[in-house]
Amino acid sequence: MKSTVISAAAVPPALPGAARPAGPGLPDFELIELLFFAYRDFVGEPDRLLAKHGFGRAHHRVIHFINRHPGLTVAELLDILEITKQSLARVLKDLIQGDFVEQKAGAEDRRQRLLFLTDKGRALADGLAAMQHQRIARAVMAIGPEHRPMIARFLAELIDKERGAAPATASPVP
Amino acid sequence: MKSTVISAAAVPPALPGAARPAGPGLPDFELIELLFFAYRDFVGEPDRLLAKHGFGRAHHRVIHFINRHPGLTVAELLDILEITKQSLARVLKDLIQGDFVEQKAGAEDRRQRLLFLTDKGRALADGLAAMQHQRIARAVMAIGPEHRPMIARFLAELIDKERGAAPATASPVP
DNA sequence: AAAATTACGTCAATGATGTTGACATATTTC
DNA sequence: GAAATATGTCAACATCATTGACGTAATTTT
Secondary structure, X not given: OOOOOOOHHHOHHHOOXXXXXXXXXXXXXXXXXXXHHHHHHHHHHHHHHHHHXXXXXXXXXXXXXXXXXXXXXXXXXXXXXXXXXXXXXXXXXXXXXXXXXXXXXXXXXXXOEEEEEOHHHHHHHHHHHHHHHHHHHHHHHHHOHHHHHHHHHHXXXXXXXXXXXXXXXXXXXX | OXXXXXXXXXXXXXXXXXXOOOOOXXXXXXXXXXXXXXXXXXXXXXXXXXXXXXXXXXXXXXXXXXXXXXXXXXXXXXXXXXXXXXXXXXXXXXXXXXXXXXXEEOOOOOOOEEEEEOHHHHHHHHHHHHHHHHHHHHHHHHHOHHHHHHHHHHHHHHOOOOOOOOOOOXXXXX
8 A cells, every 4th residue: 555644634633734823814724623523523423322213413403492492382493493394394293203292282372382302202302412411511621610601602602693682583484 | 463472492592591500410401502503603604605606515515625635635535524425526526517626636646636726616715714714703702812722622522532543642542 | 253364284396415335447556 | 467446426315404385273353
């Protein structure tokens, strides 16, 4: 074989030149790439557990937010996920048929379908959350837990601000 | 109309209960969700620029890494992206036909196809990087630039370590 | 009470991105 | 010359998203 120095290219966090602290006008390639690789692994581990149930990332997001907000309506879930109801319908059908999620008609407004996790669904949601929690907890330990608020602040600042706040912005659902 | 308090559910960073600082045994839902929303917006803005060229996220990643490592081989790019050559082939074909990327046979090993951006490709790559840079720079400003190394450290800790098999980081103890 | 709106579901077609598996071609190495 | 390597390509398929159209039940408006 040739001296095919595959280079450090295969090693995400150690890309050559990545350590330069955001020069003058140069994009912050280090953080841009770290976000890419970090997020990939952050969702990659749950993906493998989900696959054992025949589920994907979309199913993860749905059971996560139902777990977080039991009794969520379909419309509210669509607002959070920012997908179409047709996209949601597919994964929701899988989750209901697999007995991970159940629907109850709203008490006040009986058109609404309130979403709840079954015990089975909660077990899966907890398992997935535990994976992601542990990964985050390890990273928080590494930087020192006193710096966790700064991580939260940083991530919050990455989020588009004009979205929530007011119902002024028309919801994209036709 | 009913008093349909659509709730704060549509407002990612202000989900009720999200502010609790990782209780005893409870998953760190705040950071888990912040990562989700932050990454979505982080890639969402570039997506809209890419769409004007008829491209998607996969094209973004390809031109990003070719921009970062001009002369990269196809095999190295596959290692970084962790996708199959068939997946890469499709987007690479788009980029080459659109004159954003060009290939040159390797000087030493003429089987290799070294990948370079054209001026057009570099312009697009720079535009995309500028978007992501500005978003990150804003967030770094918000927390104070002196804390940027902690962000980098945190994100690096989220990444799977066993992948590289590279000499770069300390070898995993014999 | 009739009409309009809302919440949700569903059918159908399409696109972007990923996968496996098989095979071809050129080049380099043994 | 044979074997291994780097790349390309054809074909089938899965997941997750989209748009558009239509239907049904329940609520609100008039």
